[in-house]
Amino acid sequence: MRSLACTAFFLSVTLGGCTPDTPSASGDASEAQPAVAATVDSLVAEDRSVAELQARMTSGDTSAVSLTRHYLERIAAVDDAGPRLNAVISLNPAAIEEATERDRERSAGNVRGPLHGIPVLLKDNIDARGMVTSAGSLALADHRPPQDAFLVSRLREAGAVILGKTNLSEWANFRSTESSSGWSGLGGQTRNPYVLDRSPCGSSSGSGVAVAAGLAPLAVGTETDGSIICPAAVNGIVGIKPTLGLVSRGGIVPISPSQDTAGPMASSVADAATLLQALVAADGEDPAAEPDRAEVDYLAALRADALQGARIGVMRKAMGYHPEVDRVMEAAIIALREAGAEVVDPADLPTHGEFGKHEFEVLLYEFRPALEAYLARSKAPVGTLEALIGFNREHAARSMPWFGQELFEQSAAKGPLSEPAYVEAREVARRLAGTEGIDAALAAHQVDALLTSAVSPAWSIDFANGDHFRGAGYSAAAVAGYPSITVPAGSVHGLPIGVVFMGRAHDEARLIGYAHAFEQRTRARRPPSFRPSLLSP
Known part of the structure; x- marks a missing residue:
């Protein structure tokens, strides 16, 4: 565990006198339940927008080094001590050095853009030089890829400071159907900051929790189906799942080339859009990239009146699994109408519920070849899915104390991507979710x-x-490869509830506008309370 160096830092983002000890992996599933610090109010972090932090650095009120120290110290106080959220699995040993260089550039009049000097956390399936990329697995505990993921290069070019890596559902939740979201063999169990014995959802669990708890202003998650949207929603923040190929997948531990994407997670739509702007770029080595597509200004979409005159359709068949969630949704629909939108209700997919089995077949087929290609490119210590299965069996007490690896085993039994069963499943899944959905x-x-x-x-x-969640509405966009965005809409017994906007491929700007207008109308986000359980006061 990282030790707590000081506890007073969260009173001001400009404090920088305390430095945390060198990090190790955060926590273990066998550890005792967390004890909340005596003063819970002191744990609550005020949301600081990227624009506000940038303005304070511009004015000289703070610096990239001070900001970086602030977040490192908050990680020590909140993630490792206090509630012990287990959101951060490792820290960047060069974070202060990077921040120092950003400050030097600013002093020389070279500000790279809105992210200059802003600390960012990365999900631990994204390569960053000088750091381990583990996917949460003990088998990759010493895996240090030789170069940055394409998107990390984009962040560095934009001036961001790589703060560290976040815990995740091991192998992005594609090891077992009986998994606990947010648990990994290397990082332990990540906890929801609103109610600590509740799930953070996955697989971008640590990224969602970290932003919600004020451990960083921004984080990058990844999604195959719900792994950005779900943890963003249950942790009361904003998450954007982009169109397939809009953000490079190069240097990211994969599941499915047909569905994988990285995307921003932030406490506001504006911050998420700012991060998306930096991430988007055509990667010539990503077969899903569209290099000829015109650049889009996502920040220009941040209009409070964006819903005026918009027609929004309600996917009723994707709801109805929880009466209190439905109550939040009815209030959200009223808010849309008050913001000037015309609501069409219902507006369901003709293919609702028809594409899931085809999607699952695609994921099983694609996982092994995609993973093994990544392991080879990144010079990983384990090279095949079969070797990973063997590692888990050999180290079962630590790797599989709670659930098995049946998805690994099912994927290992699949044949090549030339098999008709795969080709048909891929075509049918995309068609039912996309063109016919x-x-x-x-x-x-x-x-x-x-x-x-x-x-x-x-x-x-x-x-x-x-x-054992009761229902979700995000899958169609994931399977189709289309964009979706979740934004806080309310709560049930203090647990955040999010709405999802989804649209056609490359409709990110439109969806960002709608989500921003909804957010400004409702102001539904509330900071986490770090309650031990729902029965706690």
């Missing part, structure tokens, strides 16, 4: 975007039974 619903109801609830309230962490 989202596209068809948008056209049939003449709406600009679709709306539904993101996911049920965070469920209890349960190692014996695994995850």
Whole structure:
């Protein structure tokens, strides 16, 4: 565990006199339940927007070094001590050095853009030079890829400071159907900062928790199906899942080239859009990239009146799994109308519920070849899925104390991507979710975007039974490769509830505008309370 160097830092972002000890992996699932610090109010971090932090650095009120020290110290106080959230799995040993260089550049009149000097956390399946990329697995505990992921290069070019890596559901939750979201063999169990015995959802668990708890202003997550949207929603923040290929997948531990993407996680739509602006670039080595596509100014979409005259369709069939979530959704629909939108209700997908089995087949087929290609490129110490399966069996007491690896085993049994079963499943999944799903619903109801609830309230962490959420509405966009964005809409018993906007491919700017207008209208985000359980005061 990282030790607590000082506790007074969260009173001001300009303090910089205390430095945390060198980090190690955060926590273990066998550790005792967390004890909340005596003064819970002192744990609550005020959201500081990227624009505000940038303005304070411009004025000289703070610096990149002070900001970086502030977040390192907050990680020590909140993540490792206090509630012990286990959101951060490792810290960048060069973070202060990077921040110092950003300050030197600023003094010389060279400010790279809105992210200059802003600390950013990365999910620990994204390569960053000088750091371990583990995917949460003990098998990759010493895996140090030789170069940055493409998107990390983009962040460095934009002037961001890489603060560290976040814990995740091991192997991005593609090891077992009985997993506990937010648990990894290397990082332990990440905890929801709103109610500590509740799930943070996954697989970008640490990224969602870190932003919610004020451990960093920004984080990058990844998604195959719900792994940005779900942890963003249950942790009361904003998450954007971009169109497939808009953000490079190079240097990211994969599941499925048909669905994988990275995306921003932030406490506001404006901050998420700012991070997205830096991440977007055509990677010539990513087959899903579109190098000829015109650049888009996502920040220009941040208009408080963006919903005026918009037609929003409600995906009713993706709701109805929790009465209190439905109550939040009805209030959200009223807010949309008050913001000037015309709500079409219902506006369901003609193919609702039809694409899931085809998607699962695609993921099983694609995982092994995609993973093994990554392991080879990044010079990983383990080179094949079979070797990983063997490692887990050999180290079962630590690697598989709670759940197995049946998804690994099912994927290992699949044949090549030339098999007709795979080719058909891929075509059918994309068609049912995309052209005959989202596209068809948008056209049939003449709406600009679709709306539904993101996911049920965070469920209890349960190692014996695994995850047991009651429903979710985000899958269609994930399978189609289309964009979606979640934004806080309310709460159920103090647990955050998010809505999801989704649209056609490359509709990010439109969705950002709608989400921003909704956010400004509702102001639904509340800081986490770090309650030990729902029964706690």
